[in-house]
Amino acid sequence: MSGSQIIAFAFSGWTTTWPTSLLAIIWLLFLASWVGASFWSGQTRKHVAVTRTSRYHLLIVLGGILFTPWTSRVLGEPALWTPRGAAFVVLTVITLAGIAFAWWARIHLGRFWSNAITHKEGHKVIDTGPYGLVRHPIYTGQIIGLLATGIAVGTVTAMLGAIMIGLGMSWKAKMEEVFLSQELGPDYSSYCRRVPMIIPFLPPG
Numbered sequence: 001m002s003g004s005q006i007i008a009f010a011f012s013g014w015t016t017t018w019p020t021s022l023l024a025i026i027w028l029l030f031l032a033s034w035v036g037a038s039f040w041s042g043q044t045r046k047h048v049a050v051t052r053t054s055r056y057h058l059l060i061v062l063g064g065i066l067f068t069p070w071t072s073r074v075l076g077e078p079a080l081w082t083p084r085g086a087a088f089v090v091l092t093v094i095t096l097a098g099i100a101f102a103w104w105a106r107i108h109l110g111r112f113w114s115n116a117i118t119h120k121e122g123h124k125v126i127d128t129g130p131y132g133l134v135r136h137p138i139y140t141g142q143i144i145g146l147l148a149t150g151i152a153v154g155t156v157t158a159m160l161g162a163i164m165i166g167l168g169m170s171w172k173a174k175m176e177e178v179f180l181s182q183e184l185g186p187d188y189s190s191y192c193r194r195v196p197m198i199i200p201f202l203p204p205g
Contacts, residue, residue: 023095023149030099037106041113041120048117048179056171063164067146072155079154094148102141105130109138117176119183125191133200135177135191139169140198170198 065071083091106113108129112120130137143166150162177197180188196202 020153022092023152026095041111043121044114044118048175053117056168056175059171060165060168063161063168066157066164067161072157077155077157081154083152088152091148091152095145098141098145098148101130102138105137105141117179123184125184125187127191127195132195135195135197136173139173143169173198
C-alpha cells in the first residue's frame with residue numbers, strides 16, 4: 001500500500017463532515033490523478049529489494065492507521081480544535097500548495113518518476129525546477145499537505161499520523177539517496193552537496 005493510497009484511505013472516512021469533507025475530496029482527487037498518471041514512467045533498470053523498503057513502508061502504514069478517523073473514533077478522541085473561517089481557508093490553501101508542489105515535481109521529473117526506489121533507463125540527475133529547491137520535492141509537497149490537513153482535523157492521532165508518514169517518507173528519501181549515489185555516481189553526490197534534502201533553504205545535508 002503506497003503512501004498516496006494510505007492518505008486516500010485515511011480521508012475516505014471524513015467525507016460525512018464539513019469542512020473536513022473538502023479536504024477528503026482534495027486528497028481523493030490527488031490520489032486519482034496520481035494513480036492515473038502512473039503509466040507515465042520509464043523502463044526500470046534496477047530497484048531496491050522489497051525486503052529493505054518494507055521498513056519505511058511499515059512506518060508509513062502505522063502513520064496511516066493513526067491518521068484515519070476510525071482510530072480517533074475507536075479511542076473516543078475529541079478534536080483539540082476545529083478551525084473555521086480564515087484559519088480553515090489558510091490550512092486548505094497550504095494543503096493545496098503542498099499537493100501542487102508535489103505535482104510540479106512529478107511532471108518535471110517526467111519518466112524518471114517511480115513509486116519505488118529505482119534506477120530508470122537513461123536516468124540522470126535532475127536539478128532544475130523544484131529539484132533546484134529541494135532534492136525530494138514530491139515528499140516535501142506531500143508532507144506539507146499532510147501536516148496542514150492533520151492540523152485542520154485537530155486530533156492528536158491525525159497529527160501524529162501525519163508526522164509518522166512524513167518520517168517514513170524522509171526515511172525513504174535517505175535510502176533513495178544512498179541508492180542513487182551508487183547508481184549515478186559523483187554527479188548525484190555533488191547534487192546532494194548543493195541542494196537541501198526536503199526542507200527548502202536549509203543547508204544541504
